[in-house]
Amino acid sequence: MGSQFIFFKQKNSWLEQWDPRMKIVVIFLYAISLFVHQNTLFKAIQIVLLICLWAVAKLSWRMLGWTLLSLSLFFVTTMVYHMLFSAGSQTLQIFGFHLSKVGIFSGISMCLQIAGIVLLLSLLVRTTSPIILAEGLERLLSPFQKWKFPIHEATMMFSIALRFIPILTEEFEKVRKAQIARGNGFHRGKIRARITGLFPILMPMFILSILRAKELAASMESRCYDSNEKRTPIRQYRLKLQDYIIFICSVVLVIISVIQKS
């Protein structure tokens, strides 16, 4: 239970082998180019490229379908908003409504941008173990440690939080069922009754979380953890030629987008 919070499943794909630091940087640059570029066709090509990467990552098409389908309401709302409220002299008349041609294109453009960002993030979390992702972030942000930013603590908290989501989900289910067995009616009745009915679940959950945190802290300390001490990194990351090539391509993409915009 709760494993749905961990999106990563090992598939031994080419994308999984990427250096996590470079993966984060490239995805950031790709997102910038998606937002900066004005040409809708260019954005559509970028989406096609992401779909190709999806295939390279050996991720299921069904998952891609669900990811895009989950955005359908957002796509429809965006399209309707842009078509009805965008300025523009050229209009189309459909069912008595005057729709702006510019609005149609800007709506499509906006939908492509959102789809692109969601696909990018989805690719990132589905092809990278959360711990590797945290390590990548930690190393990318490590220069900020010079200014006393608690980068290590933040990434450690992130990875522990991920580890504890399945346990707390399981605990929540246990407490919820125990309260239902005792006659708590939070799952029926009026909204107010449902909300007040949640307190008997939230309070034990809060106490349990604190107790668990205390036990985990003891266990970590007992295993010689000291946030002030230098730790050996678990993995060695070395940038390869392919990482540099992909990085250069991403930078070129951003430059083209900026030139096109200007």
Add this chain to the structure above:
Amino acid sequence: MIELDNVSYRYLGGDSQTWALHDINLQLASTQFVAFLGQNGSGKSTLSRLLNGLELPSNGSVSIDGLSTDQSDQLTQIRRSVQVVFQNPDTQQVGLTLAEDIAFGLSNIGYPQSKMMNRVKWALGLVGLQHASDYFVHELSGGEKQKLALAAVLALSPTYLVLDEATSMLDPMARREFLHMLHQIRHKQPFALLYITHHLDEVLHADRWIFLHHGKIVADGHPNDLLQNEDLFIRCGLEIPYRIRLIHQLHKQGMDIPWATSIDQLVEWL
């Protein structure tokens, strides 16, 4: 050698008159299998937390191979030497996968990165989980999680291993399996085993039993000597295993049966 010298401990904010541990003097050798017995609230777990510096004594001193737990610069070395497996299998794992979890401790002690994965595989091999290094921790059963906790501490090559009621949340089958594996590992890789429990049947083969009651040591000796004292068990709120009760009764009938006799031997003897 672990030495506790006039150790007392009182929890902050608790009743100022109640000591979790009171005036404990102990010396524990680095190869023995020592069992700490006592009912809930007798001070067993507090004692385990004092042994690797998770708590500091209110009075007295705790030293591990000459290193004092009140010296903060010596704590890493002490904790490396005294490792603890706690009761709850769910709150001891830090990593998302088994390999990451074992690597966590190694990473903390500055273990060389080039050897780390070999050490992880070795530790997982000890507990029979070598095939599962990339599994997610939350996918394991309670018994497997406890085996992982054991592997994680053994990876650090402790001199003293404290098991703080480590089997109390396991089902009987997982408990038996865990204990069998623990003794097998100890046979190959000797370390002092400090076993905290209130299940006598788990520690019948220990070298030494220490009984705690209301934070004080009330008995300390070899199991064969202490097993004769039935009142001690009643006083400390411990249940005597059926086999031992039977041997007690047979002793009263004048039959001289050794305490460590197994059920099969007992049947044969009878």
